[in-house]
Amino acid sequence: MTTIDRTTTTSTTGNRAVRIVGILGLVAGLVMIVAGAVTWATVSSQLSAQNITVSEDAAFLGGDVVDGPFSAYAQAQIIDEHALAATDGLTYAELDREDPLRDTAMNASFLRASLFTSVVAYGVSALVIGLGVVVGVFGWSLRSLAAEPAAKPAATA
Structure with a gap:
């Protein structure tokens, strides 16, 4: 009587699924890193375009762009x-509606x-970049695990 070993087929199918999920993780991680970096660069360029300089009397970075x-x-x-x-220490909400300092x-x-x-x-942006790195590392790890050859099952009698 011949026995059929289905463990090898399941392991190969399982490895394929893990490899696919690993690739998806790598791609998603890369997309997240790029999206976060593009957003960071866009915000930086838009702020720079306003030509704002930190006031010299600021607690830190005075005179910095x-x-x-x-x-x-x-x-x-x-x-x-x-x-x-x-405004003598008063916030917008605390100032009288007719106070000319309210506009300030x-x-x-x-x-x-x-x-x-x-x-x-x-x-x-920093969060998305960081999560992209984590997702990418998980994807790479899954791909590495799936690349390992499956253990041969013990012979059945």
Whole structure:
């Protein structure tokens, strides 16, 4: 009587599926890295095009061109300090509706929100790049595991 060993067929099919998932992981990781880098570069170029310089009296990066997450954050912080100094420490919501300084506080708030949006975009870009690396490493690992020859099953009697 002849026995049929189905373990080898299942192992080969399983290896093929793992290789495909590994390739998908590598491709997805690469796409994520490229997308994150393109977003980072786009935000940087758009900030640079505005020709904003961090105020000299900022806590850090004074005089630096706003073209990255740290300079955008530094400028947003000093805008807040300047606005609060101009309004005697009152925020937009705290100022009377007829107060002429309310426009100053409003503009400062809008500028800060725009700069913080850039900071968030940088954070998301970095996250996507990091996740792309992780997904790519998992894909590479799966491909490596699938490339290993399957263990031969023990002979059946």
